[in-house]
Amino acid sequence: MTADRDLLIPAAGNGLLHRRALLAAGATAGLVLLAPRPAAAQPPAVPPWSTTPGPPADGYGERSRFEEHVQRTANATAGAPGAGGSRTPLEQLEGIITPNALHFERHHNGVPDIDPAQHRLLIHGQVERPLLFDLESLSRYPLVSAIRFIECSGNSGNLNNPEPPQQSAGGLHGLVSCADWTGVPLGVLLDEAGVRPEARWIVAEGADAAAMSRSVPLEKALDDAVVALYQNGERLRPSNGYPMRLLLPGWEGNMNVKWLRRIQVTDQPAMTKDETSKYSDLGRDGRASLFTFPMQVKSVITSPSGGMTMQGAGLYQISGLAWSGEGRIRRVEISADGGASWAEAALTEPVLSKALTRFRLPWRWNGGPAVLMSRAVDETGAVQPTRAALLAERGTSYRYHYHAIQSWAVTGEGAISNVYA
């Protein structure tokens, strides 16, 4: 124990400790957990579940009834309830995989109830042979798997607001999730259809009531695009595209077209509503950019975070998520003094390209005011910017692709809130 304690050496201001401490067994023994303390069932009491047989095994599992408070936060559009979504409660999860029932949702006219026996994927346009595929036939193709995040490009958008919105980490940033996706490389299907030399784009379309549609460069379609059939080992959830969706690793969420039913190969983008009127980036000069596809390097501290209350001075573990649509996370730094000093966080394996990456760092909170920040750097060397720098570059009409450093202020009473620092 003494040796472990010796590892808890300061790494930056206001109590941040060296990340090596996390590697030492037992070093976390003193950690204060941000969870309610158990009220009963301590020795010598013997709890009733130890003296009564439990129910038998069942067909499809349920979580503990004590965890039912862990929910996505939903929002809908007035008069158009299907045009809305829900956010992953990032602050209530650990690791990097988002459970399927908590993966974020964004729908443009509700979740379709698709009978897979009647669903088809049509590939046509500038191809030698227009082809139809069904779920059964696609399931016989050589499958590939990859752990990849999907992030809505509107995620964190209300941090453009002049006053900092007071929400949890998930409420602010929960339009990002990460899953193990399995499916057929789109390039295999395009090859089978025979892409003509003049082709430059594909136009992907969903079978939902919005027939959501985006143009995707052929280059990406032939690179790492996948027609995903499975999400974390089971078939896709209806809210995530059942029975098949497009997966475009690292690119803005709504291009990963759900309920995929049609791919039209073209020599030009379709300029759909969802790539011109929406999901285009309006700059401060009144000009707008199209086709800003990759999601940029970003991170957020999920614990401690907005809405939580510190449980007294002492040793804590800071935990958070970092990701980049351009590749792997190279480094995450944490500040407890509003950016005056920074310490490098430990990255938890696996550190995967275009996947959520978990970072952690021990912190001895002295009970005084603190401002916690995380700053990610990806393998291309791109550094997560400050909010001031991002808004100076873009203005506030840009809305999409917000990826600035998030700041959580901790008061002497232990309350935690979102601040612009």
Add this chain to the structure above:
Amino acid sequence: MSMPERALRQRLATAALAIASLVIAALALSAAPAVAQESPGLGVEATPEQVAAWSLTVLPDGTGLPPGSGTARTGEAIYAQKCLACHGAEGKDGPNDRLAGGHGTLADAAPVKTVGSYWPYATTVFDYIRRAMPFPQPQSLSSDEIYALTAYLLYINEIVGLDDRIDAQSLPSIEMPNAENFYWEYEPNSPGD
């Protein structure tokens, strides 16, 4: 960009694509042998009728537009019946997306993005109405109705006249007021991509 310039770029891009394809093929073979399996070839050839029945996309050059036509004069009545409740009189002040006005506001602190002030292509109006509107009954309108509604939305943005005939020939030739203010962050197969 002038047309010859674009044509030249396109030719250069074609050459670049050919080289890029070879590189990608070589990488795929060397880096991912587990994936380089033959396709079982289970796609079923689609008939022209099947393709036509599902083809909703309209490209900016007009590809995909069906026969039919409409004017704003006929579109106004359809709009009142099927669109006004959500989008308001003349495309303003409805509970959902505003469709008209806002010209000259894009550099303001609170820009008003509408079909007239923001959208770069008129073909997008037809494409979107056909695939997704009216919100409670998507894909329920006839081609003539969609042309008429498209004409009406362009009319209330002062882009076409009340009796201008909108059809597969005229729609792609309409220049939208804000079209010049979009730039591409991605160009297919341009050097450096």
